[in-house]
Amino acid sequence: MKQRNTELFPHDLAEQLASQFHFLNEDPYGNPRLFFENSGGSLRLKAAVEAQTRLSALPDCPERTHDIALGIRDEINKGEKDIRLFLNAKSGTIASSFTASKIMFDIVSVLGASIKNRNIVTTAVEHPSSYDACKFASEANGHELRVAAADPKSGSIPLANILELVDDKTVLVSVIMTSNITGAVHDIGTYAAAIRGKNPDTFIVVDAVQGAPHGPVDVDSWGIDALNIAPYKMFGNRGVGFAFLSDRVASLPHHRLLASPKNNWDVGSPTPAHYASFSAIIDYICDIGRYFTENEDRRSLIAEGMQRIHLQEQALLHRLLHGSANQPGTKQMENVTVHFEEANGVNQDLILALTFNNMSCAEAVDRYGKHGVLVYARESSSHYSKRILEAVNLDAIVRVSPIHCHTTEDVDRFLEVTQIIAESHVVSEAGR
Template identity: 45%
Template sequence: MNTEHGILFSDAYQKSLKEQFYHADEDPEHGARLFFENSGGSLRLKKAVEVKCAVEQFPDCPERVRGRGLELQSYVKNGTKEILEVVFGAKSGALLTELSASQAMYQAVGAVMENVKWGTNAVTSSLEHPSAHDAVEYYCNKTGREFRVVPANKTTGGIDPDEVMKYVDKDTCLLSIMAASNISGNIMDIKEITRRAREINPDIYVVSDAVQHAPHAVIDVEDWGVDIANFAPYKFFGIRGCGYAYVSDRVAVMPHHKLIHKEADVWSLGTPTPANFAAMMAVIDYVCSIGSHFCDAADRRALYVEGMNRIHLQERALLYRMLEGTKEVPGLRHIKNVEVYVDMEDLTYKDLIIAMGIRGIEYSECVQKYLEHGVTVFERLRSSMYSKRIVEALGIEGAIRVSPLHCNSADDIDRFLKITAKIAESVS
């Protein structure tokens, strides 16, 4: 599945997938548009929104053992199992649920940092989302540990395993490295980073923020060997208002916020929200349906993995087209005045996210020009608390982040490139 330039879905199949999302080609109030800002919140799968609405209609308590309550309870029970086993690829461990993936990250990191009594430092990277970076820094300050930050590779836009090992030692209690960058799109080698970190310290706890990576490729906590990973449904074709994290067996039983008389590995606090689990199961069903289009596996995890691999191949093909273009439409690498930041030839290490700029046009102004041409993208600036540390780590002033989705077509990419060329031509 490591095809260098990806594999596009057939036109008919791509169209059938796009039809399963709300407002994929137009906003009902603002008109036709290309929505290339999925990294800030993806297009919404219709079935996820619809089942959320349907389940929310019932007032019954999902902790009752009869009638409608029992049915609602099944969404929580089955959803928990599917998120752990199918999405995270976990064979054990527990599921942590919160209102957001950021809250889930803080809870999990806090449990480790406050309960582990050994270790004098914790390590993260300069590319982390603030929720991961700041969680480690916060608990280092709270527990009196040294806070260490691994610098980015300014050429690739990633975090190199060799560089990480310069910061990890036998006294490192926790290491947190994101699965993929939310600005450069670079995919980190979490498995190799974890393996080498455990050669230095077999007891180290490893965390990976997978929020950005989850909509693009497979998460496999068993293969990666991590103790904590999280994702956000609203960036993964689903809904806002919930975040999920996997915690390994050894983290699951650590003291944490829970009702005293519940089992040691229970991380839910209060009455659960069945509709959120139902919506996430609709997303899982969608990915599995893509898997079943290409293989006849019976196992849900196998179908899901096939589906995500096919999504990744489709997105790699779209990424290659966006960068290189065609004979008729030049790609970003070939349009005068356009800069592609932290670009690299090997796209097998990239998710479908591009950081770019147009010389002579300030980033916010450029995003507005795109909007006037019916394209939604987003600027990442040093003036933003979410972006300052990351763009500085990459050695750039800022960037326009362009993030299409697997259901976009080659024609969508060509349209974006034509608009980009038109905007770039306006530079004097």
């Protein structure tokens, strides 16, 4: 396995970042809690919540010409510019919808309808929003749906498994940047280049909802056609999803107000608060970058900040796996199995997929909760999880997902609780 870079934030920076989040160390009722469930949502930046509130309070229409309206329009324009900078989208269109899942359905539906009776390639670990959108688009337009198989050891989709399905009749290829269940990270630039090598004209669509909060995104260098993100997964608020669309995607026939430009995908007026809130997130990322570089170019600061977030999270993952001098890691604990990480090496998000020999995943999650640790059981009974878990030969996992503002002390506390759970015994059903 490749050596993992374990570069933690300096202590003063870590303290500064931690102070900027709501409910980092306690729940809304004041109870101590470790929130290790950021793949189901995310801890919220105070500045993002404040920006949302500030703009939501304004009654003015941004389409007017008085000072308040023009100020709101400036916030929207700044927010869209920040989305472009974050994605490194030097061309194309930025679109929004109520959720990232909804905009993924919109994108795939338009691409699937652009030509009939061909094929669509997706993967076994896609989020339901992209996988199901591909299935609907295939059935509606006479396409064959081809599904690239997962590697159960890594929880990823080997590039070869995608390429063997791509031919000159492939309309689109949908590939997830990072699995929100297995934590596997796909090198989108490499995957896109190889797919283009087989079919230069196919549309490449990327679900970056899980990946975007944890590492750099660069749609320009990747050469892809569409990508979605969800601000609520990256320290912001629910209620909006954003997407990048290449020029050739944006101009395809789609629902729009007919008097608006042909590349406009926003039906109706934008919500100013969503854009102001996203700019607050970008300000935060830039502050992290500014700690490590004197370069004041905003895109450079974003790239530096996201790379530092990635390194911090890799260091936390290393400690979760291997522990410290005083606390064994999950890989050293009896009754605990860590899935996927060994095969992924450095291509692993800050997600631990665990199972316990001495209890079910649901029971383990319940026990974590009693110790003030919030994690989640992904089970095959859930329509969000069933297909993906079956693809990697599992029935359930305990998903553990901290983020960069957590500390080694948080990790050690989690490991202490995990060891208690691993050494405990489940009461039999008959004895309950």
